[in-house]
Each structure stands twice: as C-alpha cells, then as structure tokens.
Amino acid sequence: MTLTLTLKQLTKTYQGAPALSDVSLSVAAGERVALLGHNGAGKSTMMKIILGLIPHDSGEVVVTGAAPGSAVARRHVAYLPENVAFHPALTGVEQIQSYLRLRGHDPAGATALLDRVGLHAAGKRRIGTYSKGMRQRVGLAQALIGQPRLLVLDEPTSGLDPVSRRDFYALLDGLAAEGASILLSSHALTEVEARTDRILILSRGRMVAQGTLADLRRDAALPVVLQVTPRKGDEAEVAAALPSARRDGAMLVLSCAQDDKLAALARIVALGERVADLEVLPPSLEDIYSHFSHRDGQ
Amino acid sequence: MNRILAIAGTEARIALRNRWVSIAVAMMALFALVLSAAGSTPTGAVGADRLSVTVASLTSLSVYLIPLMALLMSFDAVAGEVERGTLPLLLTYPVSRAEVLVGKLLAHLAILALAVAVGFGIASVAAILQDRAAVAGLPALWRLLWSSVLLGATFLGTGYAISVLARRPSGAAGLAIGFWLVAIVLYDLGLLAAVVADGGGAFTTHVFPLALLANPADAFRLFNLAASQATGAAAGIAGAASSIPVWQSLASILLWPAVTFGIAVLAFRKVTP
Numbered sequence: 001m002t003l004t005l006t007l008k009q010l011t012k013t014y015q016g017a018p019a020l021s022d023v024s025l026s027v028a029a030g031e032r033v034a035l036l037g038h039n040g041a042g043k044s045t046m047m048k049i050i051l052g053l054i055p056h057d058s059g060e061v062v063v064t065g066a067a068p069g070s071a072v073a074r075r076h077v078a079y080l081p082e083n084v085a086f087h088p089a090l091t092g093v094e095q096i097q098s099y100l101r102l103r104g105h106d107p108a109g110a111t112a113l114l115d116r117v118g119l120h121a122a123g124k125r126r127i128g129t130y131s132k133g134m135r136q137r138v139g140l141a142q143a144l145i146g147q148p149r150l151l152v153l154d155e156p157t158s159g160l161d162p163v164s165r166r167d168f169y170a171l172l173d174g175l176a177a178e179g180a181s182i183l184l185s186s187h188a189l190t191e192v193e194a195r196t197d198r199i200l201i202l203s204r205g206r207m208v209a210q211g212t213l214a215d216l217r218r219d220a221a222l223p224v225v226l227q228v229t230p231r232k233g234d235e236a237e238v239a240a241a242l243p244s245a246r247r248d249g250a251m252l253v254l255s256c257a258q259d260d261k262l263a264a265l266a267r268i269v270a271l272g273e274r275v276a277d278l279e280v281l282p283p284s285l286e287d288i289y290s291h292f293s294h295r296d297g298q
Numbered sequence: 299m300n301r302i303l304a305i306a307g308t309e310a311r312i313a314l315r316n317r318w319v320s321i322a323v324a325m326m327a328l329f330a331l332v333l334s335a336a337g338s339t340p341t342g343a344v345g346a347d348r349l350s351v352t353v354a355s356l357t358s359l360s361v362y363l364i365p366l367m368a369l370l371m372s373f374d375a376v377a378g379e380v381e382r383g384t385l386p387l388l389l390t391y392p393v394s395r396a397e398v399l400v401g402k403l404l405a406h407l408a409i410l411a412l413a414v415a416v417g418f419g420i421a422s423v424a425a426i427l428q429d430r431a432a433v434a435g436l437p438a439l440w441r442l443l444w445s446s447v448l449l450g451a452t453f454l455g456t457g458y459a460i461s462v463l464a465r466r467p468s469g470a471a472g473l474a475i476g477f478w479l480v481a482i483v484l485y486d487l488g489l490l491a492a493v494v495a496d497g498g499g500a501f502t503t504h505v506f507p508l509a510l511l512a513n514p515a516d517a518f519r520l521f522n523l524a525a526s527q528a529t530g531a532a533a534g535i536a537g538a539a540s541s542i543p544v545w546q547s548l549a550s551i552l553l554w555p556a557v558t559f560g561i562a563v564l565a566f567r568k569v570t571p
Contacts, residue, residue, distance in 0.1 A: 048386070051386075051390045053389060054570050054571075071392060074390060074391065074392040075392045077390065078390075079387060079390040081387050083383065084383075084387065085382045085383040085384050086384060087308075087312055087382065087384060089315035089316060090308070090311065090312065090315075094308070094311060098304055098305075098307065098308040099391070101300060101301070101303070101304030101307070102301050102304045102305075102392070102393050103391065103392065104300060126315075139387075142387075
C-alpha cells in the first residue's frame with residue numbers, strides 16, 4: 001500500500017495560540033478521508049500546510065513522497081479552496097484553459113472538464129455571472145486536471161444542492177477507484193456519511209477521533225432511544241413494566257446502552273398487544289459528531 | 299516558459315476585458331495627436347527636423363504618462379489576487395512566484411508597448427507628412443520607443459512591489475498614486491528648488507547630476523534629450539542633459555527595471571497566502 005500523505009506529530013502555532021497540536025495521519029492511495037471539525041478547529045490550516053502554502057512549526061509532512069509545496073508535490077496535488085474564487089472577467093472555459101496550461105496540459109481539454117462537472121452550458125459565460133454552486137464546479141473542474149495523486153478539498157460541497165452533492169461524491173468515487181487519495185473537509189458528518197472510507201474529527205487543533213463511521217459509532221457508545229407507544233387504556237401497565245422510561249405525550253421514551261438494547265427490546269416485546277407501536281432510534285450522526293468534538297470540554 | 303505564457307495570456311485577456319488595453323492605447327494616441335497639432339508651429343529657430351522636436355515633446359509627455367499607466371496597470375496584480383481569494387489556489391499550481399510575476403509583467407509590458415507604439419506612430423506620421431525631412435528624426439523616435447518600454451517596466455516592477463506590500467487593492471492604489479506624485483512631480487520640483495537655493499555651488503555640480511540619474515524618470519528624460527539633437531527645444535532640468543554622459547543615463551534606465559522587479563519578486567516570496 002503506497003502512502004500519498006503522511007503527517008507525523010504536526011504542530012502549528014499562530015501567534016502563541018495552538019492551531020494544530022500533535023496531529024498524525026496517513027492517507028493511502030485510493031483512500032477517501034473526511035476531515036470534520038468546527039470553524040477554527042484547524043481543518044484549513046492543516047490543508048494549507050499539506051499544500052505548502054504555510055509553514056509548520058514541528059513534525060513531519062510528506063506529500064507524494066516529497067516536501068509539501070515542492071515542485072514534485074505541487075505537480076501531483078490538486079486543491080479546491082474553501083469558497084473558491086476566480087477572476088470575474090474570465091469565462092469558465094478560459095479559466096480552465098489557463099489552469100490546464102499551468103499544468104502543462106492541452107487547453108483544448110477545458111470543455112470536457114467542464115462537462116464532467118456539469119457546467120458545459122455556462123462555460124462561455126463570464127465567471128462574474130456564476131452562482132456560488134457554479135463557481136464551486138469550476139473549482140472542482142480545475143482540481144481534476146491531470147490525474148492528481150492527492151486531492152485536497154476544503155468544504156467542497158458547500159453551495160451545492162443535494163443532487164449536485166451526490167454527483168460530486170460519485171465523481172470522487174471514480175477518482176478514488178483510479179487510485180487518487182482524497183482529503184476533504186466538512187462541517188457535517190451527515191454529509192460525508194457512507195461516501196468516505198475514514199473520518200477524522202479535529203477539535204481545537206487536536207485529532208479527537210479517527211476511524212470508519214462504524215468505529216466512531218462504537219467508540220462513542222451513545223445510548224439507543226426506544227420509543228414505545230402503549231395501546232389506549234394500557235398506559236399504566238406498560239409504564240409499570242418499563243420503570244426507567246420517561247413519559248413524552250402518549251409515548252414512553254426509553255434510553256439504553258448499546259449492550260442493553262436487545263434485553264430492553266425483549267421486555268417490550270413481552271408486553272405483547274399492550275404495545276401499539278415501537279421505534280428504535282440509533283444515535284444520529286450529529287450526536288456522534290458532537291460527542292467527539294465536545295469531548296475535550298469545548 | 300509555457301507557464302509564464304499561460305499567466306501572461308490570462309493577464310492580457312483580463313486587461314482586454316477591463317478595457318485597459320483600449321484605455322492605454324486611446325490615451326497615448328490622443329496625447330500624441332494633441333502634441334502633433336501643438337508642435338506644428340514653425341521650428342526654424344531650433345534648427346532641428348520636425349520629428350526630433352516632436353520626440354522632445356513626446357519625451358516630456360512620456361515621463362508623466364508612462365509611469366502613471368504602468369502603476370495603474372500593476373497595483374492590482376497581487377493585492378487583487380489576495381482580495382479576490384485567487385492567490386492560494388494559484389500558488390498550489392506548479393508555477394513559481396517569480397514566474398507568476400514575469401507572466402504578468404510580459405502581458406502588461408506588451409500592452410504598454412502597444413500603446414506607446416500607436417501613440418508615437420501617430421505623432422511620427424503627422425510629423426513626416428508635414429515635413430519629409432523629418433525622416434532624419436526616426437532614430438530618435440526608435441530610441442524613445444524602447445526606452446519608454448524600459449521606463450514602463452521600471453514602474454510596473456514598482457507597482458508589483460507596492461501591490462505585494464499593500465496587500466489590499468485600495469491601499470495599493472493610494473500608494474501607487476502617491477509614489478507617482480513623489481517620484482515624477484515632487485522629486486523634480488525639490489531638485490529645482492535645491493538648485494536655485496544652491497546658486498551654482500557644490501550641490502549643482504556634484505549632487506544634482508547623481509540625483510537625476512538616481513530617478514528612472516529623470517534618467518529617461520536625460521537619455522532621450524541628450525541623444526537627440528533637440529536638446530535646445532527642451533527647457534528646465536533637461537538642460538542638464540548636456541553635462542551628463544549618455545552611457546550613465548542609459549545604464550540607469552537599463553538597471554532600474556531589474557531593480558524594481560527584483561524587489562517585487564523578493565517581497566512576493568515572503569507572502570503567506
């Protein structure tokens with residue numbers, strides 16, 4: 001397995017305030033990694049260090065086998081900045097042509113790239129007239145130039161509608177299948193669910209969790225919520241059978257640890273016809289995310 | 299080289315869209331026409347051909363106009379990218395910062411050269427049409443043309459340096475205009491005042507020629523007036539042209555573009571996007 005990106009004990013301080021402390025990470029070829037965190041958690045700082053745009057204080061950073069920002073690294077790394085911007089006087093096609101030339105590719109490929117991100121119709125219009133979502137697509141198109149080995153995407157889906165978002169992740173799946181590593185950041189776990197191989201959560205410059213969604217779910221060990229609706233007339237009896245339940249309107253709400261889930265279900269099923277309905281609510285992605293990002297007392 | 303040309307091509311296209319090309323060409327053409335019309339009075343007293351006289355007028359015009367145009371074209375070069383947020387992405391591309399600035403310089407210099415060529419072309423055609431003997435002034439015109447481009451390069455480099463250091467387009471614009479005022483207008487006024495106060499003393503003989511050479515605009519004026527036969531048509535500080543060897547003013551106008559551009563590149567290398 002070849003590693004496209006390695007961070008070892010990366011530390012960065014901004015005017016005395018730690019922006020990143022002791023962050024270690026490695027990303028293999030073809031791996032899709034999501035970086036989650038609040039505003040100011042250090043996501044963009046980490047990305048800019050990987051790109052060689054800002055220096056780091058200590059630790060080791062290796063990008064495609066080279067130093068960050070070196071000629072080799074820049075040749076193999078593509079970047080999509082947060083709120084990507086372009087000169088408003090250029091058209092989408094002209095802007096992509098310029099980026100193609102900068103990477104030593106044939107500018108004739110611009111239209112095909114814009115087609116790939118669903119912008120073919122607007123390619124000849126000036127970027128000044130584009131919506132945020134359209135600019136984001138131009139940004140994505142430039143990141144696709146020349147089969148990059150590592151794509152660093154800072155909040156790539158902001159400004160995209162749900163359908164475009166799905167198209168975007170489909171595009172990433174294709175790139176990863178061809179062997180590109182992808183590091184993308186996001187505010188919300190709901191957004192990256194199922195579309196990434198690994199999730200990292202940064203909180204105030206520290207890596208507080210790392211793993212697949214299933215890993216995070218298990219590590220968080222958040223309680224499962226069972227909502228029981230008793231049959232009319234049997235409320236008192238059902239409540240008596242489930243003493244730990246809390247009343248919520250006509251429902252009884254039971255919260256139990258993952259390990260106790262089956263036992264609790266068995267007790268409810270044993271009540272037979274006295275139960276009109278039962279809902280099992282696993283912890284939501286937002287719950288898991290806030291569990292980790294608040295864990296260190298934020 | 300391809301990367302430099304890619305930057306230059308994009309920059310030229312932006313300048314075209316922003317009307318900078320048409321503004322620069324129209325400005326130079328207009329001033330050249332006005333000068334030709336004003337210069338069509340008899341020139342017998344000077345004893346030079348009509349084109350050489352026109353070159354002397356164009357020199358005085360260029361000293362003001364070319365630095366101004368160059369600074370206006372360049373102040374946005376880096377500060378604009380910073381403000382639009384386009385700089386970080388550009389710097390992740392396999393292109394060095396020096397290449398970025400060289401690309402921009404190429405585009406801006408081409409626009410300036412075009413404007414200067416059109417303006418001077420109009421003036422020379424007007425002069426030759428009125429007086430066939432004016433052809434004798436063509437070498438002086440050619441010299442004015444390339445030295446104008448070098449003067450433009452000096453102030454483009456200055457503009458880039460200002461753009462890097464100011465970081466904001468509004469601040470850079472203010473600084474650029476301020477710099478123009480000081481370097482082009484106040485500098486000469488100050489020298490004149492000093493010369494008058496000195497009354498032909500050590501300042502006039504030793505410091506004054508060096509002070510003229512140290513200013514790229516003054517060196518440009520010295521070079522063109524000393525080299526042409528129309529020194530007599532020029533007044534004021536240009537009268538000093540005769541006392542300073544041509545190679546010195548030539549060295550100054552050749553050196554300054556490299557100095558200002560070098561400063562701009564060094565400053566740009568220090569920028570953290």
